[in-house]
Amino acid sequence: MGAGFGGLKAAKALARVPVDVTVIDRNNYHCFQPLLYQVATAALSPADIAWPIRGILRRQPNAIVLMETVTGIDVEKRLVHTHSVTVPYDYLVLATGAMHSYFGHDEWAAAAPGLKRIEDATQIRRRILQAFEKAELTDGPVERRRLLTFVVVGGGPTGVEMAGAIAEVARQTLPPEFRHIDPRSSRIILLEAGPRLLSTFPEDLSAYVRRVLIRMGVEVLTSTAVTGCDARGVDSSNGRIDAGTIVWAAGVVASPAAEWIRASRDRAGRIEVGPDLSVPGRPEIFAIGDTAAVIDGEGKQVPGIAPAAKQMGRYAAQIIAAQVAGRKLPPFTYRHHGDLATVGRKAAVVRLAHLHLTGFIGWLFWGISHIYFLIGLRNRFVVAFSWLWNYLTFQRSARLITGWEADAMDEARPR
């Protein structure tokens, strides 16, 4: 269940195993989440970073794809319930990913959307571009200043990438195009509750990223926790910030998969699995990716990043194949290849083992590896072309405000 990095890898790795594979996802596409922030800042279109799941699995005869939403699981009878069909299973792989956590304040979600799905990204894109449009039409200087203030909550890779990209939009792409406002006067504020950005990265790379962001005109407030979010701004431990746009990149919590199977879970809702990724007491049920809390065979805690999900997906397929053939496998071992984050058009940080890359070299490495990991030759061409174009022209390729009527409905609808 789920066709993100983990689920898709598991399905593909079962291609030559004598089993039938049913992939259930509520969307018809697989989304390359690391580049969602580029859709959110109008640099890429949704179709550049997503591919229909059926398209990916079209040449795999033992795979069926169902576009449906899971409503529950009967672990005794081994059935998956959806709105329209019930699917029996012998083995179940839960790869339903994560959602945003608002630390118990789900009411903040309407004011501060996260960035996990394509619709999140187009909604954020719409809010960012509309902020400038509304400011152009606004007389009052206080309201104009509020509209031109953007707050990003969370100093991990997603927050850093969003803050840098919004700064580029405001300082480079838009300035020649407005007559009543100067987009360069925008405030972009990045809030991080901990003492430094990119807390999972080495300290020197954290410090580098902070310097680059400040040079791009982003205000970086570390050791600053958010205490409230509303339609007009945020409350923080450093005071009130009136803002027109808030992006939430702070906390993740697992999908409700744990509830469906009534398994034990950790504080972030992730299913606690054994070293073979199976649920304790249920050797036929596996959980992988952001849905699972894993301590691997070497005692390492596995991070919630895409490469880890893919490794877990492959292992889950191997364990199922082994069980079908009556063999056993050693426990799952996670191999951490490195960390990447980008901070704008010419700077990224890369950590590979003991090698740290920064600046333009880092950005080239980041760009090439992301293109490599995209699915589909066409998408690789288009993304590479779009980046080259945007780089040379300082333009952004996907600056559409669409769906604003739906947004008006959103504002009226309770969440």
Next chain:
Amino acid sequence: MGAGFGGLKAAKALARVPVDVTVIDRNNYHCFQPLLYQVATAALSPADIAWPIRGILRRQPNAIVLMETVTGIDVEKRLVHTHSVTVPYDYLVLATGAMHSYFGHDEWAAAAPGLKRIEDATQIRRRILQAFEKAELTDGPVERRRLLTFVVVGGGPTGVEMAGAIAEVARQTLPPEFRHIDPRSSRIILLEAGPRLLSTFPEDLSAYVRRVLIRMGVEVLTSTAVTGCDARGVDSSNGRIDAGTIVWAAGVVASPAAEWIRASRDRAGRIEVGPDLSVPGRPEIFAIGDTAAVIDGEGKQVPGIAPAAKQMGRYAAQIIAAQVAGRKLPPFTYRHHGDLATVGRKAAVVRLAHLHLTGFIGWLFWGISHIYFLIGLRNRFVVAFSWLWNYLTFQRSARLITGWEADAMDEARPR
């Protein structure tokens, strides 16, 4: 007002005239409508055929762009009212385009969306792709047949293009990807109330298009009028057709611009203008494009197509420039260059003066001229690349179902 083909051309043609130009459009982008059907059939992304108006006018110092919706016009005081600002004018160019007409049955709009805006195209795309997804999950053969039936209403260029593209999706793109259904068994039905398709084209080209569509597996029902549309199908003069998806390409009516200025209008709501495109009795107000009903200086009725809108836009700018300089101009004369319509990946019809082109040559001509008329070098590259890719691989580049949660809201919302 309005930044479609007519309004944008008028704005750009005023670049060197000593006036201030204010462009008001409720969207932030200019959309290349002739290719909307490709967004609706998942071959292109919205951003491939749209460009932000500010981006187009960024190097024109006398142009201001306001993203707003017009609520009314005070013709005595020469003011344009919007939700947030009021804009005074000396000259007013109404270029607000057209909407779909349901011949007095606006309640059909929810079941049978038209194809005028980007949101129309993504909604139709969603419905088409979801029809196959739901059919894959459906057991009952009657319901499955209904879901795999697609009806296009209207045999003009838009209807012909949509019917041909849906046939390609069903017969070429999707078949290897489904296990429970065979998309090739879909019914695609094109309904036209008149005796032949493409009624404004020469008869031989009409007949050619009919033959090609039938060869592609489209059922062409001419002399068949629609008498009712609902969520489960259409009623026609040829009987009831149960369908999962209905696309409306049948009638257009002008935007409400005529009401705003209380001008006389024709049956389709278009403002009846004089041979200099001005509103009778109001020499400072001009109407162009689909908003206007024009008999030109040679007595020809001007059709509602993109090249005509652009010619009218340029003329409106020239007349304003002439009035500012105290000169006079001869009346507007429309020059018809030809007609184009495409019927699928390898066939199009082109009429230039007395030259008729069909088949692959016609398609090449159609493709090259559409790429030429796109705005923006990047879009030209990406569309050309996407078409080449789709052509070689039989794939379609933008097969995402997005915004389905909004659709669920749509179904609940009264129209």
